[in-house]
Amino acid sequence: MGDAHILPKEKDFQIRFSKFLRSRGGAYDYLFIMGDLFEFWFGFDGYRFQNEYGEVLNALSELASHGTQIIYLEGNHDFNMGPVFSRDLLARVYTDWARFDVDHRRWFVTHGDLASARGFRYGTYRKLIKNPLTYDLIRLMGPRIILKMAEKMAFLSHQVYHAPKAYDAERYMGYVRDQFLKGYDVVIMGHTHRATIKEYQIGRRSCLYVNCGDIKKKETYVTYHTGEGFRIERGI
Numbered sequence: 001m002g003d004a005h006i007l008p009k010e011k012d013f014q015i016r017f018s019k020f021l022r023s024r025g026g027a028y029d030y031l032f033i034m035g036d037l038f039e040f041w042f043g044f045d046g047y048r049f050q051n052e053y054g055e056v057l058n059a060l061s062e063l064a065s066h067g068t069q070i071i072y073l074e075g076n077h078d079f080n081m082g083p084v085f086s087r088d089l090l091a092r093v094y095t096d097w098a099r100f101d102v103d104h105r106r107w108f109v110t111h112g113d114l115a116s117a118r119g120f121r122y123g124t125y126r127k128l129i130k131n132p133l134t135y136d137l138i139r140l141m142g143p144r145i146i147l148k149m150a151e152k153m154a155f156l157s158h159q160v161y162h163a164p165k166a167y168d169a170e171r172y173m174g175y176v177r178d179q180f181l182k183g184y185d186v187v188i189m190g191h192t193h194r195a196t197i198k199e200y201q202i203g204r205r206s207c208l209y210v211n212c213g214d215i216k217k218k219e220t221y222v223t224y225h226t227g228e229g230f231r232i233e234r235g236i
């Protein structure tokens, strides 16, 4: 699941979403959070985001204590998820992408912003933002200032990222195809907010593109069961 872009003020959704998470306690071995679960996150040591997202974090913590391993793929609204996610929720956090070998198939898992650069040198921009120096600067400013800034920027980022054609579908699918050509059998992404399961024939190999959609507005997510495969789920 991913791309909920939860705002601190959206307490009603947070309560509803938390109930959904709690209802899944013990149901899954793994929870892949595909990025951009929150509208803004920068992990400061010792800052636990309880005022902003406490309800959701407590529900995730309960899931983890029921034995679900959380895996977090950082999106373009997520920075330094480690302090809360790795430390408190014992999640495995990946900044760019990850490979998993599941039931004899190779999965490539990433948020998707790296795939959707619109002619703009997004990779360079991403490295500039997601680097230790920038993180030091953000730490210097501290959570109070940064969260205020993020609140002001939320509107702007919504215009940039959530415009109807904010991503280049052709480029995006080109990136997916590149992963198939590298030998991956399954490519799992988020970012587009469009839940998808689609098969591609690459030579003799049958490959699968999976997108979890968004769990807030469209209430879609994807499950995987050994022996059954992937399924788009609707409604939380």
Ligand SMILES: [Mn+2]
Pocket (backbone or CB within 6 Å): 035, 036, 075, 076, 077, 111, 113, 191
């Ligand atoms: Mn995104």
